[in-house]
Amino acid sequence: MQPVAYQDREFLDSDEARPIRILAEYLEPLQRFQAQNVQDTVVFFGSARVTSKEYAEAELATLSRRLVGDAPEVEQHLALGRKAVEWSRYYEEARELARLLTEWSLGLGSPNHRFVVTSGGGPGIMEAANRGASEAGGKTVGLNIRLPFEQGPNPYITDGLHFEFHYFFMRKFWFAYLAKALVIFPGGFGTLDEMFEILTLMQTEKLAKQIQIVLYGAEYWDPIMNLGPMLEWGAISKPDLLLLQRADTPQEAFEVLKSHLIEYHVTPATVQETKAPAITKTRD
Numbered sequence: 094m095q096p097v098a099y100q101d102r103e104f105l106d107s108d109e110a111r112p113i114r115i116l117a118e119y120l121e122p123l124q125r126f127q128a129q130n131v132q133d134t135v136v137f138f139g140s141a142r143v144t145s146k147e148y149a150e151a152e153l154a155t156l157s158r159r160l161v162g163d164a165p166e167v168e169q170h171l172a173l174g175r176k177a178v179e180w181s182r183y184y185e186e187a188r189e190l191a192r193l194l195t196e197w198s199l200g201l202g203s204p205n206h207r208f209v210v211t212s213g214g215g216p217g218i219m220e221a222a223n224r225g226a227s228e229a230g231g232k233t234v235g236l237n238i239r240l241p242f243e244q245g246p247n248p249y250i251t252d253g254l255h256f257e258f259h260y261f262f263m264r265k266f267w268f269a270y271l272a273k274a275l276v277i278f279p280g281g282f283g284t285l286d287e288m289f290e291i292l293t294l295m296q297t298e299k300l301a302k303q304i305q306i307v308l309y310g311a312e313y314w315d316p317i318m319n320l321g322p323m324l325e326w327g328a329i330s331k332p333d334l335l336l337l338q339r340a341d342t343p344q345e346a347f348e349v350l351k352s353h354l355i356e357y358h359v360t361p362a363t364v365q366e367t368k369a370p371a372i373t374k375t376r377d
Contacts, residue, residue, distance in 0.1 A: 118263040122256050126271070129253055132205035133358065134234060134271040135194060135350065137187060138287050139218025139278030139309075142180075145188075149174075149181040183278050183310060184221040190276065190309075190343040191225030191233075194350060199231055201359065206232050208273060208354060213237065213264075214255060218278045220247035227251070236264050265290055273358050274305040274350050279313040295336055296329075305353035307346050308339045 095101075104110055144152075153174035160167045191210045198208040210226035212219035214235025226233035227249040235250035238258050246255050258264040269291060277288050294300050308314050318337070323329045340346035 115260060115263060118258055118260055119266070122267055125253060125256075129232065129251075130205045131209050131232065131234070131254070131271070132203070132207055133273045134209045134211040135274045135276065135354075136211045136268050136272045137191065137218060137222035137276050137278065138213070138280060138284045139183065139187060139221075140280040140284065141213075141215050141217035141219060142281075143184045143217040143221070143279070144177060144181055145184050145221070146178070146181040149177040153178055180279070183218065183313075186309070186343050187218050187221035187276075187278050188225035188228075190346050191222040192229045193343060193347040195226040195229035195231035195233075197347070197351060199229070207359075209234055209254075211236065211268070211272070213283075214246045214250060216247055218280065220249060222276075223247055223249035236267055238264050269294065269300070272304060273302065273354060274307065276307045276309055276346060276350070277314075278309045292336055296333055303353070303357040305350060306337050307349055308337045309341070309346055311339060311341050314339070 098104055105113065153171075156170055156174045160170055194208065195210055198206075201207055209232050210222050211234035212222045214223070214237035219235070223233045223235055224247070232251045232254060233249065234254045234256070235246050236256050236258065237246045238261060246257075256264075256267070258267075265287065268287065272291075275288070275291060277284060288306070291300075291304065291306065295304060295306075308318060320329065320334060324331065324334065338349055340349055
């Protein structure tokens with residue numbers, strides 16, 4: 094028997110049904126966020142390649158036992174292992190910042206879940222953020238993207254708040270839609286892409302809300318994010334430089350986030366709100 098159209102798998106996978114699939118990636122997350130009373134989020138971006146300090150140190154110890162001699166390739170492998178240990182500090186600091194933020198948000202007394210730590214759902218900084226929030230006893234969101242070569246979701250995402258997206262732009266939509274702040278840890282092309290997407294929306298006033306962006310880790314970001322030449326050439330204006338605030342420790346980043354969230358997003362009305370969370374709107 095021919096299935097009805099909305100149960101026809103072949104049709105739903107077709108080019109003609111693409112608008113339906115796109116709409117599903119809006120409506121299905123919306124339903125779940127409302128069901129779990131998630132009012133807004135703080136998004137953590139950063140590299141998927143960063144590991145925990147414990148894991149990095151264990152891998153370096155294994156390399157040191159296996160690799161002997163003074164051949165250039167041996168030293169190259171060991172140097173990468175040592176760099177991984179050095180880089181692991183960002184995993185631990187993302188974990189700690191997520192813990193601090195979640196413990197604070199749980200104390201706000203809101204019936205809805207405020208400033209829920211959200212990541213791309215994968216390994217590295219994403220795992221660290223979800224892990225820290227989970228260890229603090231809060232909900233935590235993972236917005237994963239289906240890729241043939243990518244690792245799966247990390248185990249610290251709250252049940253019911255693990256989302257799988259096919260379309261990058263719908264995933265980016267959900268990163269931005271509920272976010273009240275972003276923390277940008279060291280990362281690669283994907284991290285830069287996500288950060289500049291939000292910066293562009295802020296610069297062009299396409300977001301009908303105040304968002305704080307914290308650039309975490311001067312040692313990593315200062316050589317990369319030198320925006321001075323853009324200002325000198327007139328590609329950006331001086332106020333645009335203020336869209337980014339920098340931090341180098343979890344406590345410093347937490348104070349920046351807390352100050353922003355209290356000033357712009359924590360009011361008696363939001364703390365005492367009892368109805369289902371309203372989705373923050375972007376400008377048309």
